[in-house]
Amino acid sequence: MEIMAKVAFCVYTAVILGGSILAVSSSSLVRALVGLIITLIGVAGMYLLLASPFMAFMQLLIYVGAVSVLIFFAVMLTRAESGGDESGRVPMKTSVLGLAATIAPAAVLGWLVMTRPVESIAVPTEVSIKQLGEGLLSSYFLPFELISVILMVAMAGAVLLTWEKREGK
Amino acid sequence: MNEFIQNLIPLVVAVVGSMAWLAVNALVLVYCERKFAGHIQRRPGPFEVGPHGVLQTLIDGLKLMGKQLLTPDNADRFLYWLAPILSMIPVLLLFMPIPYGPVLTGMEVDLGLLLILAFSSFNGLALILAGWGSNNKWGILGAARAVAQTVAYEIPLLLTVLAIAFMTGTLNLTEITAQQAGHIGNWFIWKQPLAFIIFIVAMFGETNRAPFDLAEAESELTAGFHTEYSSMGFGLFFMAEYGYMVVICSICSVLFLGGFHGPIPGIEGWWWMLIKTYALLFLMIWARWTFPRVRFDQLLNINWKWLLPLATFNLLATALIMKL
Numbered sequence: 236m237e238i239m240a241k242v243a244f245c246v247y248t249a250v251i252l253g254g255s256i257l258a259v260s261s262s263s264l265v266r267a268l269v270g271l272i273i274t275l276i277g278v279a280g281m282y283l284l285l286a287s288p289f290m291a292f293m294q295l296l297i298y299v300g301a302v303s304v305l306i307f308f309a310v311m312l313t314r315a316e317s318g319g320d321e322s323g324r325v326p327m328k329t330s331v332l333g334l335a336a337t338i339a340p341a342a343v344l345g346w347l348v349m350t351r352p353v354e355s356i357a358v359p360t361e362v363s364i365k366q367l368g369e370g371l372l373s374s375y376f377l378p379f380e381l382i383s384v385i386l387m388v389a390m391a392g393a394v395l396l397t398w399e400k401r402e403g404k
Numbered sequence: 405m406n407e408f409i410q411n412l413i414p415l416v417v418a419v420v421g422s423m424a425w426l427a428v429n430a431l432v433l434v435y436c437e438r439k440f441a442g443h444i445q446r447r448p449g450p451f452e453v454g455p456h457g458v459l460q461t462l463i464d465g466l467k468l469m470g471k472q473l474l475t476p477d478n479a480d481r482f483l484y485w486l487a488p489i490l491s492m493i494p495v496l497l498l499f500m501p502i503p504y505g506p507v508l509t510g511m512e513v514d515l516g517l518l519l520i521l522a523f524s525s526f527n528g529l530a531l532i533l534a535g536w537g538s539n540n541k542w543g544i545l546g547a548a549r550a551v552a553q554t555v556a557y558e559i560p561l562l563l564t565v566l567a568i569a570f571m572t573g574t575l576n577l578t579e580i581t582a583q584q585a586g587h588i589g590n591w592f593i594w595k596q597p598l599a600f601i602i603f604i605v606a607m608f609g610e611t612n613r614a615p616f617d618l619a620e621a622e623s624e625l626t627a628g629f630h631t632e633y634s635s636m637g638f639g640l641f642f643m644a645e646y647g648y649m650v651v652i653c654s655i656c657s658v659l660f661l662g663g664f665h666g667p668i669p670g671i672e673g674w675w676w677m678l679i680k681t682y683a684l685l686f687l688m689i690w691a692r693w694t695f696p697r698v699r700f701d702q703l704l705n706i707n708w709k710w711l712l713p714l715a716t717f718n719l720l721a722t723a724l725i726m727k728l
Contacts, residue, residue, distance in 0.1 A: 239408060265536055269483065272529065288515050292522040300525025300558075304551055307532050311548065364515070364575070 243284055250277035264310045272303045286359040289367065418510035422499035430646040434461045437689050444693040471635035476538055479632070483537035488633065488640035491530035494523040495647035502654045503578045505664050505674030517565060517575040520655060521558075524610075527648060528554040531619065531629045534641070538632035546628025549700060550612055550619030556707045557609030557616075563715035564599040564606070567722040568592060568659050577655075581663035588667035593660040598718045600660045602711055607656065607688070609707065611648050614692035618700050653684035 254277055257270030275298045282291035371379045435450070435458065442449025450457030475481055501516030503509040513519055528551050535547020571592070572580050584590045593600050609616045620628035630641045657663060657680035664677040698706070 263480065265480070265483065265533075269486070269533070288513075289518065292515055292518040295522035296518070296525055300522070300528060301555060304528050304532060304555060307529075307536075308548070308551070311532075311536065311544065 240284065243280070247277050247280040247284065250274075250280065265307070268303060268306055268310060271306075272299055275299055275303065286361040288361075289364050415511065418500055419496060422496050422510060425499060426495060426643065426647045426650070429650050430643045431461045431465070433646050433649070433685065433689075434464070436686075437692075440686070440689050441693050444690075465639070468639045469636055473637060474632075474634045476540065476632045479539045480537045483533050484632075485637070487530045487534035487537055488637045488644075490533065491527055491644040492640045492647075494526045495644050495651065497523050498647070498651045499654075501577050502651070502658065503581050503663055504654070504677050506672060508664075508674050509578055512578050513576070515575045516577040517569065517580075517655075520651065521562065521565070524648065524651070525558070527644065530644075534633070535629040538629075540632050542625045542627070542631045543629050546619050546625045546631070549625075550629055553609055553612065553616065553619060553703065556704060557606045557711075560602050560707065560711040560715040561606040561610055563712075563719050564596075564603045565659065567596060567599045567715075567719050570719070570722050570726055571595065577658050577663075581658055581665065584662040585665050585672075586669050588662070590665075591660065591662040596660065596718070596722070598714060599722075600656075602715050602718065603656055603660065604687075605706070606711060607652050608691065609703070611645065611652060611688075613649070613688055615695040615697050616703055617692075617697060618703060649685060649688060650681065653681045653688070656684055657681050 251274050254270045254273030254275075258267045258274060259270075261267050261270065275294065279291040279294040279299075282288070282294060438460070439449040439457070448457075450460035453459040453463050475484055498520050500510035501513040501519055503512075531550040531554075532547045535543040535545075535550070537543075568580065569575055572583050574580060584592060608614075612619045619625075620630065625631070630638050633641065654677070657677060661680045662676075663680075664674055665672045666676050
């Protein structure tokens with residue numbers, strides 16, 4: 236089974252990388268969004284590999300099913316045409332710098348992971364939703380509540396911003 | 405490696421089984437739909453091909469496969485053809501965790517209910533890609549409507565499912581069925597009548613069926629998101645739609661009507677599941693030919709002003725009763 240896990244890891248990595256390359260390289264916003272969705276599906280696969288199917292399904296349900304659809308709405312309503320200031324050829328210097336900016340954190344993180352591996356178990360154990368819920372409502376109670384406060388603030392802020400615009404007309 | 409193959413074989417059998425089940429259901433349901441429609445409107449329905457027209461859908465399917473695959477000008481080819489495939493593939497997975505009989509379960513998954521909800525959310529994405537990809541105004545309008553609708557109706561649906569999960573303490577469909585064993589009084593429809601009604605209404609909204617079929621309103625949008633699709637491109641959307649209908653009716657019978665358990669103890673089997681699922685499917689077809697299509701603002705008002713508060717109330721009440 237270990238070989239299968241490695242194969243699955245490679246497949247998911249390929250999906251994530253392919254999706255993210257599509258997301259940053261395509262000129263059409265909708266195709267970029269499809270790239271993002273492919274990446275999110277790949278991440279869900281990684282969660283499955285880590286023996287947390289709950290996270291994987293939640294990732295699909297929330298990100299693929301809801302969030303990306305909302306982004307799609309935003310793209311559709313703003314009539315994003317492909318073509319604009321940034322659609323021309325990118326100068327060489329920018330590409331090189333962009334590549335460096337991508338590689339640098341990956342290299343540092345990769346080096347850290349390879350030289351100082353975290354103590355972990357070889358085969359991940361599955362955490363049941365009951366344990367997950369108890370953890371969220373006992374030992375991680377404060378962060379859990381703080382996250383909901385952040386979401387609340389973000390939502391209120393979005394409403395407030397659109398409200399002011401409407402009054403200005 | 406041996407163990408791997410042993411795990412793989414039932415999975416392959418289950419996938420092939422659900423493919424066959426889906427195809428057979430699509431054939432039967434299309435025929436039923438046209439026949440019921442005919443009789444409700446006092447005409448015989450399809451009658452020419454085979455006795456009482458039973459072979460009509462088969463011939464229609466063959467005709468559909470023989471047609472040319474057209475891609476409209478200026479359409480995004482990649483997204484245009486991705487959409488029907490993305491609509492169809494998850495349906496096969498959705499049949500896996502549904503217990504159709506005491507042994508007739510594709511794959512017992514602990515989070516089966518969540519798996520179904522997660523993968524069925526791909527459909528909204530497929531519809532919007534189809535509408536956008538075909539570069540057609542009707543398509544985009546239909547897709548926008550379809551998505552506004554499915555995203556909205558998913559919330560009350562999730563809340564009712566959550567109420568059942570609170571009661572049973574599990575998301576495993578096999579276990580939910582097991583808790584309703586015995587006689588008809590143990591079915592969850594008696595304990596959660598409000599949830600059952602909300603689920604039925606949200607079911608119509610979620611599958612884009614009449615009276616909530618605004619997404620493909622023929623009279624105003626030609627066909628909505630699949631206006632431009634020909635041949636099996638359309639065929640896949642069509643099959644996926646019927647697949648989602650069968651899945652959601654099966655879930656409804658598992659959650660509320662006792663799954664494969666009969667109304668009296670001792671007689672259990674896949675036939676009960678089949679009868680219940682088909683009764684619900686008949687209800688959906690019946691509603692389609694009985695109620696006129698609602699307006700879009702009415703559709704969203706029903707959801708946000710009635711279903712959502714009621715479902716929330718139901719969930720809180722369930723939690724309260726569970727605690728007491």
